[in-house]
Amino acid sequence: QVDVAAMVRLFGYVDVTDTGFIVAVLSIAFNPLFWNVVARWEHKTRALSQVFGSPRAACYCLGAVILVLNCVRSHCFTEAMKSQPKLEGWDWHWIYYSGLAISAVGTLFVISSFLALGFTGTFLGDYFGILMEEKVTSFPFSVLDNPMYWGSTAIYLGWSLMHASPAGLLLTAVVAISYTIAVLYEG
Numbered sequence: 001q002v003d004v005a006a007m008v009r010l011f012g013y014v015d016v017t018d019t020g021f022i023v024a025v026l027s028i029a030f031n032p033l034f035w036n037v038v039a040r041w042e043h044k045t046r047a048l049s050q051v052f053g054s055p056r057a058a059c060y061c062l063g064a065v066i067l068v069l070n071c072v073r074s075h076c077f078t079e080a081m082k083s084q085p086k087l088e089g090w091d092w093h094w095i096y097y098s099g100l101a102i103s104a105v106g107t108l109f110v111i112s113s114f115l116a117l118g119f120t121g122t123f124l125g126d127y128f129g130i131l132m133e134e135k136v137t138s139f140p141f142s143v144l145d146n147p148m149y150w151g152s153t154a155i156y157l158g159w160s161l162m163h164a165s166p167a168g169l170l171l172t173a174v175v176a177i178s179y180t181i182a183v184l185y186e187g
Helices: 005-011 019-045 047-052 055-082 093-122 147-162 166-186
Strands: none
Touching: 019 047, 019 055, 019 166, 047 055, 055 093, 055 147, 055 166, 093 147, 147 166
């Protein structure tokens, strides 16, 4: 039997009806939905490649839009987290430094994924017909599948711990669920 008292107490700090929290949830869910729908649409129609004159230019433009959307998502996440109460007793140095370490590992996974895949590999180039020579199996792909997704999730988890934020922890769970659904959809 699971003792849910700690979870109830933790999420008693979160106002899920707060407008900023709802906007953060929507932005988290929107991003992978957007890029998967647009990429599949491009793959079927080649419409973006025609509009931008080449698959590479279209992929770079979609990548730029995804980067902007990720900045918006991170901003919404941070604002929602800051507008909600901190967890009493979590303002300890070891929790802060644990969060910092988790964020650092997440950043390592995100950056090394980008370096291994390149811009078009990271931003759905395969849907534009821009294929890599072979499947990337070097670090971080040798450690885990989808390291960009899980690295991003780790960054949000670390950020939440650094800010002793129950709202941040709940939003991190939304990030993880969104990426899990995206992986199932992409697979």
